[in-house]
Amino acid sequence: MSGPANVAIVTPWYPTRQRPFLGAFVQAMVEATAPGHDRVRLYHCEEWGHRLPPGTSDAVDQGYRELIAHAVHPGRTVGGAELVHLPVPLPVTTDYAAIARRHEETLRSVLGGQPIDAPVVHAHVGLPGGWAALRNARPDARVFVTEHATFLDLVLAQPEARAMYEELLQRCAGVFAVGEAVRRPLVEAFPQHADRVGYLPNPISFEQQRAAPVTALRRWLFVGGLIPRKGVRWLLEAFASCRARDPELTLTFVGEGELRGQLQQRAEELGVADGLTFTGAVPPDRALALMREHDLLVHPSRFETFGMTVVEAVAAGLPVLVTRCGGPEETLAGVEDAAAELVDVEEGSEALIAGYWRLRERFDRLDLAGAQRELAARYSYPAVARAHDRVWFSAGDSVAGAVQAGLGGRIDD
Amino acid sequence: MTEQVLILALGATRKRAVVEDAAEVVARGGRVTVLITSAADWRRERFAPGVRVVDLTELEGRRLPLRVERAVLYRAPRLAFRAVGRGRLAGWTKRAGRAYERRIADRVHRRVFLPAYHRLRNDLVPQRLAERVVTETAADLLVVADPASIPLAARIVRQSPALRVGYGLPYLTPAAPS
Numbered sequence: 348m349s350g351p352a353n354v355a356i357v358t359p360w361y362p363t364r365q366r367p368f369l370g371a372f373v374q375a376m377v378e379a380t381a382p383g384h385d386r387v388r389l390y391h392c393e394e395w396g397h398r399l400p401p402g403t404s405d406a407v408d409q410g411y412r413e414l415i416a417h418a419v420h421p422g423r424t425v426g427g428a429e430l431v432h433l434p435v436p437l438p439v440t441t442d443y444a445a446i447a448r449r450h451e452e453t454l455r456s457v458l459g460g461q462p463i464d465a466p467v468v469h470a471h472v473g474l475p476g477g478w479a480a481l482r483n484a485r486p487d488a489r490v491f492v493t494e495h496a497t498f499l500d501l502v503l504a505q506p507e508a509r510a511m512y513e514e515l516l517q518r519c520a521g522v523f524a525v526g527e528a529v530r531r532p533l534v535e536a537f538p539q540h541a542d543r544v545g546y547l548p549n550p551i552s553f554e555q556q557r558a559a560p561v562t563a564l565r566r567w568l569f570v571g572g573l574i575p576r577k578g579v580r581w582l583l584e585a586f587a588s589c590r591a592r593d594p595e596l597t598l599t600f601v602g603e604g605e606l607r608g609q610l611q612q613r614a615e616e617l618g619v620a621d622g623l624t625f626t627g628a629v630p631p632d633r634a635l636a637l638m639r640e641h642d643l644l645v646h647p648s649r650f651e652t653f654g655m656t657v658v659e660a661v662a663a664g665l666p667v668l669v670t671r672c673g674g675p676e677e678t679l680a681g682v683e684d685a686a687a688e689l690v691d692v693e694e695g696s697e698a699l700i701a702g703y704w705r706l707r708e709r710f711d712r713l714d715l716a717g718a719q720r721e722l723a724a725r726y727s728y729p730a731v732a733r734a735h736d737r738v739w740f741s742a743g744d745s746v747a748g749a750v751q752a753g754l755g756g757r758i759d760d
Numbered sequence: 761m762t763e764q765v766l767i768l769a770l771g772a773t774r775k776r777a778v779v780e781d782a783a784e785v786v787a788r789g790g791r792v793t794v795l796i797t798s799a800a801d802w803r804r805e806r807f808a809p810g811v812r813v814v815d816l817t818e819l820e821g822r823r824l825p826l827r828v829e830r831a832v833l834y835r836a837p838r839l840a841f842r843a844v845g846r847g848r849l850a851g852w853t854k855r856a857g858r859a860y861e862r863r864i865a866d867r868v869h870r871r872v873f874l875p876a877y878h879r880l881r882n883d884l885v886p887q888r889l890a891e892r893v894v895t896e897t898a899a900d901l902l903v904v905a906d907p908a909s910i911p912l913a914a915r916i917v918r919q920s921p922a923l924r925v926g927y928g929l930p931y932l933t934p935a936a937p938s
Contacts, residue, residue, distance in 0.1 A: 365777035397907040410914030432931045436907040
């Protein structure tokens with residue numbers, strides 16, 4: 348599996364057995380774009396953090412170098428793409444510059460010091476993915492980056508990491524944000540490079556349809572991490588309140604996280620534990636199947652850069668009750684009345700409760716099929732694949748074009 | 761021929777992947793050994809039936825100095841408390857025995873014995889124990905599951921360069937296009 352590829356993709360995030368959710372959107376991007384090209388090669392630089400003493404850490408690095416020839420095997424992933432999975436062992440740190448340099452060095456060592464053999468290199472996450480791609484790309488390669496990071500403010504707050512990000516912006520062919528919530532801090536930090544920061548959304552599959560349409564909003568579903576940022580505490584409170592009026596309501600938490608124990612305990616206190624299901628973390632396919640078995644996605648997040656789950660839910664024929672937390676108000680623009688109830692981010696459950704009853708009251712007037720068609724035109728695999736091909740292989744200023752298209756709301760207009 | 765897989769998981773930092781990889785080997789009819797540093801790190805995990813888990817701490821506990829320490833610090837006092845604690849004294853000696861282990865024996869073990877033992881024993885002991893497990897397992901597939909396992913894996917591969925080795929079962933098995 349050597350030789351040149353048409354496109355190489357470099358990412359720190361990609362679903363694994365250890366973290367089956369991480370980077371599901373990168374996997375979707377590969378699945379959408381790879382079938383259109385003879386050879387797409389994905390380099391998954393998976394971070395393996397550790398807290399080993401310095402002497403052992405050195406032995407890990409030495410051993411890793413020795414094992415490269417034996418332990419890194421090219422394989423296959425979605426869309427027929429080639430997959431090169433390489434762990435990046437590194438001491439746990441929040442020094443984003445150091446993390447990015449480690450990714451760069453590890454990728455270089457696996458490549459045997461040779462550049463990535465592809466005319467187009469598309470990386471995910473500016474630091475570390477974009478940096479590792481830029482420093483290992485062929486001199487004539489066009490390097491693109493899609494930024495997804497919710498922690499971009501922390502990266503840009505570190506002087507060295509900020510300087511590296513600016514170098515990335517100067518030297519790459521374009522940086523794409525998955526939504527305004529990511530683009531805004533980049534443009535504010537680097538106004539001189541505003542024309543180099545465009546939009547490219549994550550692709551969503553609209554292929555599989557549910558067996559029967561939603562007929563009542565009783566089976567609630569949450570998909571995501573059970574962490575404070577996702578607003579799951581308020582979701583449980585809202586569920587308990589609504590269930591007091593309609594005892595047939597159920598709620599399924601799909602995901603794992605630090606709050607699981609507290610949620611279970613609180614559910615007992617609220618007397619709603621019998622209406623709750625915790626599935627734990629499940630692979631993306633299973634999460635999508637669960638969407639087709641529920642009536643309503645509730646997404647009470649405090650902040651999202653894109654909010655892929657929300658679009659996936661509409662694609663699965665579900666209406667959504669979602670907070671205005673950054674990404675969703677953009678991704679759902681134009682289909683709010685047809686498929687969604689948007690509520691403000693509040694530290695409380697009242698907005699969710701009121702939103703639920705409003706949505707239930709106007710359930711008969713929803714147009715879920717219409718919303719699906721509208722969002723498929725923006726986010727379906729073919730639509731997003733065409734957008735990638737345009738920026739990868741167009742001769743002109745593709746990034747500015749993508750910015751305009753993104754502002755227009757449809758990338759394939 | 762039955763596939764023999766050895767999973768090195770000495771760091772216990774990627775437990776979910778280890779448990780799933782081990783289950784897959786068993787499911788496809790192979791034999792799998794998971795080498796771990798301490799069972800305490802894995803007490804929340806459930807390995808599939810048929811998975812052999814080898815605990816290096818437990819192996820090391822079978823060495824003479826640790827056996828003597830256990831006899832002196834725990835077994836002998838337990839016998840003494842049992843001998844004294846008959847009849848009306850039974851309840852009191854049971855509580856006293858538990859308090860002794862918690863307040864004295866465990867502390868002496870942690871604060872005095874283990875530091876001295878680790879200072880005096882040969883640093884290569886865990887390494888040699890691990891290598892003994894590797895030899896016994898006679899694996900034809902080696903999975904390196906976390907950073908702490910990489911140095912041992914490199915030593916194994918130095919001795920057996922033809923051994924198939926990888927950073928996870930999904931990356932070792934030729935996968936059909938999805």
